[in-house]
Amino acid sequence: MNNISFGQYYPSNSFIHRLDPRVKLICAVIYVAAIFFVDSYFVYAAVLLFGITVIALSRVPIGTVLKTVKSVLFLILLTFALNLFLVSGDKVLWSWKFIKITATGLDYAVRMAFRLFLLITGTSLLTLTTTPMELTDGLESLMTPLKAVRFPVRDIALIMSIALRFIPTLMEETTKIMNAQKARGASFDTGNLLKRVKALLPVLIPLFVSAFRRAEELALAMDSRCYDATPNRTRRRQFKINMVDIAVLLIFAAFITLIILDKYLWGGAMDGIIYGLIFKK
Amino acid sequence: MDKVIEIKNISYKYGAAEGVDVEALRGVSLDVFKGEFLVIAGHNGSGKSTLAKHMNGLLLPTSGEVRVNGIPTTNDARIFEIRSAVGMVFQNPDNQTVATFVEDDIAFGPENLGVPREEIERRIDEALAAVGMSGHRKSTPQKMSGGQKQRIAIAGVLAMKPRVLVLDESTSMLDPRGRKEVVETARKLNKEGITVVLITHNTEEAFFADRIVIMNEGHITAVGTPKEIFTDAETLNKNRLVLPPLLEIQRLLVIAGYCTGEPVFTEAELSERLINLL
Ligand SMILES: Nc1ncnc2c1ncn2[C@@H]1O[C@H](COP(=O)(O)OP(=O)(O)OP(=O)(O)O)[C@@H](O)[C@H]1O
Ligand SMILES: [Mg+2]
Numbered sequence: 367m368n369n370i371s372f373g374q375y376y377p378s379n380s381f382i383h384r385l386d387p388r389v390k391l392i393c394a395v396i397y398v399a400a401i402f403f404v405d406s407y408f409v410y411a412a413v414l415l416f417g418i419t420v421i422a423l424s425r426v427p428i429g430t431v432l433k434t435v436k437s438v439l440f441l442i443l444l445t446f447a448l449n450l451f452l453v454s455g456d457k458v459l460w461s462w463k464f465i466k467i468t469a470t471g472l473d474y475a476v477r478m479a480f481r482l483f484l485l486i487t488g489t490s491l492l493t494l495t496t497t498p499m500e501l502t503d504g505l506e507s508l509m510t511p512l513k514a515v516r517f518p519v520r521d522i523a524l525i526m527s528i529a530l531r532f533i534p535t536l537m538e539e540t541t542k543i544m545n546a547q548k549a550r551g552a553s554f555d556t557g558n559l560l561k562r563v564k565a566l567l568p569v570l571i572p573l574f575v576s577a578f579r580r581a582e583e584l585a586l587a588m589d590s591r592c593y594d595a596t597p598n599r600t601r602r603r604q605f606k607i608n609m610v611d612i613a614v615l616l617i618f619a620a621f622i623t624l625i626i627l628d629k630y631l632w633g634g635a636m637d638g639i640i641y642g643l644i645f646k647k
Numbered sequence: 648m649d650k651v652i653e654i655k656n657i658s659y660k661y662g663a664a665e666g667v668d669v670e671a672l673r674g675v676s677l678d679v680f681k682g683e684f685l686v687i688a689g690h691n692g693s694g695k696s697t698l699a700k701h702m703n704g705l706l707l708p709t710s711g712e713v714r715v716n717g718i719p720t721t722n723d724a725r726i727f728e729i730r731s732a733v734g735m736v737f738q739n740p741d742n743q744t745v746a747t748f749v750e751d752d753i754a755f756g757p758e759n760l761g762v763p764r765e766e767i768e769r770r771i772d773e774a775l776a777a778v779g780m781s782g783h784r785k786s787t788p789q790k791m792s793g794g795q796k797q798r799i800a801i802a803g804v805l806a807m808k809p810r811v812l813v814l815d816e817s818t819s820m821l822d823p824r825g826r827k828e829v830v831e832t833a834r835k836l837n838k839e840g841i842t843v844v845l846i847t848h849n850t851e852e853a854f855f856a857d858r859i860v861i862m863n864e865g866h867i868t869a870v871g872t873p874k875e876i877f878t879d880a881e882t883l884n885k886n887r888l889v890l891p892p893l894l895e896i897q898r899l900l901v902i903a904g905y906c907t908g909e910p911v912f913t914e915a916e917l918s919e920r921l922i923n924l925l
Contacts, residue, residue: 499747524745531747534789583742590703590735591756591803595727600758602751602767 374434376494381610382424383495387504389611393618394492400622401485405629406637410477413484416621417491426494434490435483442482449475502526503603520599532580539576543569651811651842652679652702652733657711659697671697672708673865679811679844684837686853687846689862690887695846698862699815702844703733716810731760733811734804738819740788740796749775749799750784756807767806774802777839778832794825798832811842818847826852850883851891854912861886877910893917900924 377383382390404410421431435442455470493501506523513519544554547568554565659672671694679685679702689695700706701713704720713720715729722729737743746752750771757767775781778798788796797817804812814833818826830845830852837843845852853859859876861869863886869876876882877894890898893914900906905924911917 499751527747527751528745531745535741580739580742583737583739584745586700586705587735587737587743587800588745588755589705590730591807592727592730592759593755595730595759596761598761600761600764600767602754602758602764604764 374490374493375497376426376430378425378495380423380425380495382420382491384610385495385614386605386607386611387496387500388508388605389607389614390492390496391501391504391508393614394489396618396622397488398485400625401481401488403625403629404481404484405625406632408637409625409628410480410484412621412624417484417488420491421487424491424495426491431487431490431494434494435486438482438486442479442486445482446475446479449478498530499527502530504605507605528584535580536573536577540569540573543572649681650678651681651716652677653712653714653717654678654698654701655712655714657701657708657713659701659706660709661697663709671865672701674711675862675865675867676711677860677867677870679842681810682837682840682842683857684834684855685842685844685858685860686856687844687860687862688848688850688853688888690848693862693886694865695862696815697865699735699813699844699846702811702813703730703735705735727760731756731807732809733813734807734809735813735815736797736800736804736817738816740793740800740820743800743803744788744796747787747789749780749786749788749802752788752799753803753806756803760807770806770808774805777805777836778802792825793821794828797821797825797829801829801832801836805836809841811844812836813844813846815846816848818849818852830855848888850877850888851893853877854891861888863887873912874909
């Protein structure tokens with residue numbers, strides 16, 4: 367609770383932490399897209415190895431990274447089960463009454479579940495090694511070209527930073543209101559779902575009222591501090607791309623090339639080669 | 648004396664557009680002089696905040712005129728000049744910071760004004776030093792006491808290099824210690840040359856004022872030095888303000904014939920006086 371303003375951030379001084387947040391953002395976006403192109407098991411293994419290397423370099427404990435998977439474990443298992451039972455194929459591995467597990471189904475299930483796993487761990491590595499403030503600043507900087515089409519980049523960045531700033535305040539307030547309602551005999555964790563939702567209403571209404579009052583005063587304070595005075599607003603934090611950032615981008619590009627080549631040129635042939643090597647008679 | 652803010656016979660109606668008409672100010676005239684410590688006191692709803700918001704053009708008068716450094720607040724082209732000259736701090740310490748970290752928050756004003764980067768860094772340090780919070784540059788206001796949060800809010804305003812600091816009940820949500828911190832900070836800044844307008848309904852904070860203005864029902868009903876105001880129990884009464892205990896004791900002593908003369912404004916002086924009586 368007390369560290370909520372820093373999100374999941376895991377403080378350390380590793381070189382991954384020190385990378386330009388824009389580089390990390392770009393890498394994360396490309397990574398998310400690239401994961402959907404991963405084809406062969408060989409490349410899955412390569413992505414995993416790459417991921418483990420990055421985690422090791424970031425000095426974030428593996429356990430902390432895995433913890434982020436816990437909240438979506440259900441989703442991963444569901445995806446696995448759905449693919450396992452619903453994808454049909456020729457080669458039946460196991461069947462019981464109308465339930466059938468095919469080789470294709472198993473293959474799909476493993477791939478999809480693993481894909482999700484890589485997606486979650488990879489992206490959480492971004493938030494584990496970058497503070498929300500760096501992320502906001504990085505996003506603002508990356509979106510700068512959009513100013514040309516009158517996209518309110520600065521306002522969006524400010525909205526994000528204010529949202530971050532007010533999360534702990536509103537959390538504190540929620541706890542206070544809940545305690546006040548509890549003192550009057552309200553109960554939030556008994557009864558059926560409908561009852562619980564109903565019990566939350568007397569919390570949400572005062573919370574909204576107070577949030578609007580806060581917004582009003584904040585707006586006055588911002589106006590008083592000359593918000594929107596000039597389009598030539600100073601940007602205090604300026605990012606500088608250094609050699610390490612460039613090196614990281616290059617390594618990343620090479621990595622993505624491997625994934626694309628594997629999918630479109632080799633057609634997953636790597637697996638075949640490896641099978642051949644392992645099961646050579 | 649130089650006038651920093653000139654308020655000439657202004658009236659203000661809330662909700663004129665919706666046709667509800669709450670007349671919050673009715674013909675108010677007031678000059679704020681350079682370097683003074685001015686206290687505006689008045690009970691709830693007397694129009695203090697409405698008046699304050701006219702001082703930096705957050706509100707524009709329905710009739711009459713407000714000038715800051717001679718510039719009318721209706722001058723759209725120079726409104727930011729006015730806002731950076733008259734810094735304003737509000738009531739709730741939690742609702743005035745825009746950033747998670749102190750330094751980012753203090754930078755907000757100067758950034759908006761397009762102040763060069765190196766200059767902003769310097770101003771952050773100076774502003775923090777001025778409110779006695781050096782060393783908190785990288786902390787987050789979230790974990791601070793109310794008094795500290797308000798001092799950060801003051802620093803955020805100081806970074807714009809204002810000539811006037813308006814505190815609109817900035818102490819009313821604080822505990823006695825926080826209140827003291829904020830008032831002391833305001834007094835220190837005033838000694839260093841900043842004009843202070845302190846709005847309060849806690850009359851004890853008016854002891855140090857050069858002038859006290861009392862508001863009631865959208866009018867200014869009295870103006871005077873602390874000595875004049877605090878010996879005039881009738882005026883205070885009429886304006887629904889209570890005499891602070893320190894002065895109430897002295898009033899009773901005067902009525903009972905135990906002492907005469909000027910009121911004193913510190914506990915030490917009062918106890919000395921009482922000892923002399925024995
Ligand atoms: N936004 C608004 N819309 C309509 N009426 C308002 C608004 N703000 C204030 N008023 C009314 O204007 C009058 C003066 O309010 P103002 O806030 O200036 O008083 P105040 O002296 O600052 O009071 P307080 O001590 O409660 O802060 C009150 O009657 C109030 O109800
Ligand atoms: Mg008020």
